[in-house]
Amino acid sequence: MDYHGISVLDEPIAGRRYFLDPTSPEVVDLVAATSRHILESYPALEGIQLDFIRYYHYHSRFTVLAQELGHTLSLLAEGSPVQLVVGDKRVTFFLEQKDMLYHDPPLGKELHFHRQFSYCFCSRCIEEFCRRQGAVLPAELQSTQEKAEWILGHLGEAWVHFRAQVLEDLLAEVRRAVKGVGADKELSITVWYSSPYGSELVGRAADLDSAVWDFGQDWWRWAEVGLVDFVCPMNYWLTTESFQMVIAKQRSRLKGDLPLFSGILRSPEHPLSGEELTAYLEAARRAGAAGLCFFHYGTWRDLDWKVGKAR
Ligand SMILES: [Zn+2]
Incomplete structure (x- = not known):
């Protein structure tokens, strides 16, 4: 349920995308059980990467x-x-x-x-938020939008923290499932570097904190409390200079030396030659990344490039 009280069941994103609501215990069980099932079914797999471990957000x-x-x-x-x-x-x-x-x-x-x-302003999420915060909404608030407006206006920071905590709880449950299959199985996450998507393309500098505010991804904390084995920020649509700068900032916020594999995108709109990919890889290494994470498989097939030491 979004800010206006419109459910993705009635208006899926772009007419076809639905999201699970992570305050639902059934959703948590589903994601954890599915992760366990995949690892048990394919013993050669080294781990699970959670891609869309975030709240959908776009101010259109x-x-x-x-x-x-x-x-x-x-x-x-x-x-x-x-x-x-x-x-x-x-x-x-x-x-x-x-x-x-x-x-x-x-x-x-x-x-x-x-x-x-x-997202998510469904009655369960609002009730759970109030329960955890000890907050009481004014009785005169009727519609979802009135409640959402009031929460963001009066308890905005607490709301941001709540959403990040909900995702953290989900992550913890998935981690238990993954490590339950084998202590050597790894759990990693895909995270955003800034909001809105591709901010640099519309003249906005990357704002790392927006990942927490807009997507609920307090991933430095998740790394710090040991919930993930490595992270893959989607550092897409950046020049090599910005790519290096964003990775360096991400690295500097990571406590310890948790490996960071910087996401890199290749698409018809953003083609990359082998030389350019090498330049990105070198920029990533200079910034302290452990390697690159490629998005997405199909777009890299025709590139003649040797992997070398990259993972
Ligand atoms: Zn909800």
Whole structure:
């Protein structure tokens, strides 16, 4: 359930993506049991990597030029929901701001819509948050969005901590399952370096703390309390210079010498030659990474490159 009270069951992300809610004991059991089952079924596997060990987050915005929208303008008030319908899929946005030239004649300027894909504000999560924090929500709050707004406005930091703790509890349970199969089995996680995705491509510097605030990934802490054997930050869409800088910052926050394998992406939009890959690998090593983690397999097949000492 997101900030507005819309469930992914009703509006899956991009029409097809659903998420499990980690405050559900059944979800925790499912992920732990599945991890155990995979390792027991394939004894040659060295461990489990949890990829999407995070809350989905995206603050979506778009602007419409509305000069000639006409009388429909009067229908739209700030806060109004508007749905985009594509076939049998739909996605709801909310009018955040309405800039008018004149109300009569109906000449608009711009309509700014948004949707805060921020999870999870289902009643179980809110109740569990209140229980752990000893918090009581004001009785007059009725809708999910009113509750979410109040929580973020009054107990924002506690909410961030709560979500990270929920993921940490899940991780601890998965670790018990993995180590239960064999003490030598390893558990690793995929984490984000910044929010929103690809921040550098839209002129924003990487903000490491946003991984905790937006995705619930307090992964330095998870490393410190011994829940993971190595980490793979998805350091995608960065120049080699930024790649090195981001890894160095990530390394400096990691207590001890837990191995960090920096994620690297190759795609049609972001092609990499063998020489460029070598440059990234060298940048990673200079920053103290143990190696690279490749995303995703299919995109690397045609690259003529020798692995050398990289893992
Ligand atoms: Zn929930």
